[in-house]
Amino acid sequence: xxxxxxxxxxxxxxxxxxxxxxxxxxxxxxxxxxxxxxxxxxxxxxxxxxxxxxxxxxxxxxxxxxxxxxxxxxxxxxxxxxxxxxxxxxxxxxxxxxxxxxxxxxxxxxxxxxxxxxxxxxxxxxxxxxxxxxxxxxxxxxxxxxxxxxxxxxxxxxxxxxxxxxxxxxxxxxxxxxxxxxxxxxxxxxxxxxxxxxxxxxxxxxxxxxxxxxxxxxxxxxxxxxxxxxxxxxxxxxxxxxxxxxxxxxxxxxxxxxxxxxxxxxxxxxxxxxxxxxxxxxxxxxxxxxxxxxxxxxxxxxxxxxxxxxxxxxxxxxxxxxxxxxxxxxxxxxxxxxxxxxxxxxxxxxxxxxxxxxxxxxxxxxxxxxxxxxxxxxxxxxxxxxxxxxxxxxxxxxxxxxxxxxxxxxxxxxxxxxxxxxxxxxxxxxxxxxxxxxxxxxxxxxxxxxxxxxxxxxxxxxxxxxxxxxxxx
Ligand code: GCU
Numbered sequence: 001x002x003x004x005x006x007x008x009x010x011x012x013x014x015x016x017x018x019x020x021x022x023x024x025x026x027x028x029x030x031x032x033x034x035x036x037x038x039x040x041x042x043x044x045x046x047x048x049x050x051x052x053x054x055x056x057x058x059x060x061x062x063x064x065x066x067x068x069x070x071x072x073x074x075x076x077x078x079x080x081x082x083x084x085x086x087x088x089x090x091x092x093x094x095x096x097x098x099x100x101x102x103x104x105x106x107x108x109x110x111x112x113x114x115x116x117x118x119x120x121x122x123x124x125x126x127x128x129x130x131x132x133x134x135x136x137x138x139x140x141x142x143x144x145x146x147x148x149x150x151x152x153x154x155x156x157x158x159x160x161x162x163x164x165x166x167x168x169x170x171x172x173x174x175x176x177x178x179x180x181x182x183x184x185x186x187x188x189x190x191x192x193x194x195x196x197x198x199x200x201x202x203x204x205x206x207x208x209x210x211x212x213x214x215x216x217x218x219x220x221x222x223x224x225x226x227x228x229x230x231x232x233x234x235x236x237x238x239x240x241x242x243x244x245x246x247x248x249x250x251x252x253x254x255x256x257x258x259x260x261x262x263x264x265x266x267x268x269x270x271x272x273x274x275x276x277x278x279x280x281x282x283x284x285x286x287x288x289x290x291x292x293x294x295x296x297x298x299x300x301x302x303x304x305x306x307x308x309x310x311x312x313x314x315x316x317x318x319x320x321x322x323x324x325x326x327x328x329x330x331x332x333x334x335x336x337x338x339x340x341x342x343x344x345x346x347x348x349x350x351x352x353x354x355x356x357x358x359x360x361x362x363x364x365x366x367x368x369x370x371x372x373x374x375x376x377x378x379x380x381x382x383x384x385x386x387x388x389x390x391x392x393x394x395x396x397x398x399x400x401x402x403x404x405x406x407x408x409x410x411x412x413x414x415x416x417x418x419x420x421x422x423x424x425x426x427x428x429x430x431x432x433x434x435x436x437x438x439x440x441x442x443x444x445x446x447x448x449x450x451x452x453x454x455x456x457x458x459x460x461x462x463x464x465x466x467x468x469x470x471x472x473x
């Protein structure tokens with residue numbers, strides 16, 4: 001009722017010409033025909049992408065000799081009995097989690113040497129073959145260029161804003177071009193400064209003021225870039241979709257398509273999460289060649305799907321010194337074996353399978369289930385050990401699709417590997433309260449009281465990075 005009244009009042013005001021001041025302002029009038037045209041074109045593009053995705057998905061299923069993948073959970077489809085589960089009593093259908101410190105052939109890993117020589121490589125191999133796919137041997141070189149550079153003042157700090165483009169050598173298949181888009185803001189006269197990279201949904205010049213979404217009582221007012229600059233470091237933004245599109249329709253283009261010379265993926269080929277992680281590694285290559293930055297002190301951060309990519313990147317590239325894995329959920333820090341919020345079958349469905357290797361689709365199709373995987377995500381977190389890694393989430397009721405309890409469980413179960421390698425894990429298996437981080441070790445966990453975002457946890461991560469990497473002796 002209230003909404004109807006407001007609409008009537010607004011319409012009346014508009015008709016009576018109250019906003020006529022707008023017409024005299026410098027804002028150009030909205031060209032409604034052009035806008036409608038744009039929207040129609042975007043809809044058509046999305047429909048075409050959907051069709052291409054369905055064809056690609058079907059092709060991958062037949063390459064694997066499977067059909068009828070089980071459907072994922074869907075909060076909008078309660079009728080089909082697919083509503084997500086949030087009841088802890090039924091969230092753990094499987095009792096057994098593989099022990100990260102026991103090899104696949106049953107031997108206990110008793111020291112760091114066996115972890116590094118035997119156990120770590122076999123877990124890496126398993127993740128590459130069955131879950132995220134491999135970076136191809138023929139992946140071409142990236143040639144970084146400065147697209148533009150300008151001086152700017154960010155909240156009183158004189159700094160340089162540089163926009164970069166990483167052109168991937170496409171001489172083997174000129175039909176596909178890949179230009180990785182990144183930017184970096186750093187203090188003027190910076191020499192050898194640590195860098196924090198954010199896998200970002202948005203490109204553009206940083207602002208000193210925070211943009212933050214969702215309910216959160218205690219959000220920092222400064223943007224993460226401002227917080228980084230104030231510590232004297234550099235803040236980089238990397239746009240994952242410039243590396244690989246976020247959809248099944250894009251698998252024959254982007255870096256995955258280029259390596260396959262435009263052909264379809266085979267089941268062991270990499271998915272988008274691995275490709276995005278590869279892009280972060282290439283940006284670190286760039287830092288290695290620049291005096292302004294210290295490539296041994298690079299942290300990576302991402303939220304949600306980019307939280308997943310952050311954890312994947314950190315697990316595989318040991319040059320990444322620290323990670324801020326934010327609201328990563330299934331495919332990130334949450335266990336495949338839990339039935340809480342999103343489930344494995346969502347990631348083997350046509351909307352998300354492109355993040356994964358094709359082989360992974362088998363686990364979402366009878367007779368295989370999550371319980372047939374020889375690892376769970378504590379093993380992925382363990383691949384980051386002993387490097388500092390913060391697993392974080394929003395509030396239990398505002399970020400529940402990501403399975404907060406599950407992410408905590410996986411961090412607790414990865415802790416023995418941190419300890420074996422001489423670092424400190426969580427030190428408890430009791431979920432801490434909101435806004436009470438377990439931040440003393442090198443593996444850390446913090447649930448903030450905001451929503452599905454990293455905003456409120458930034459200051460805590462930056463302290464953690466400072467203590468464990470920047471000031472490390
Ligand atoms: C969807 C998806 C999640 C993902 C999220 C995001 O909700 O199911 O796995 O984390 O999108 O990236 O925002």
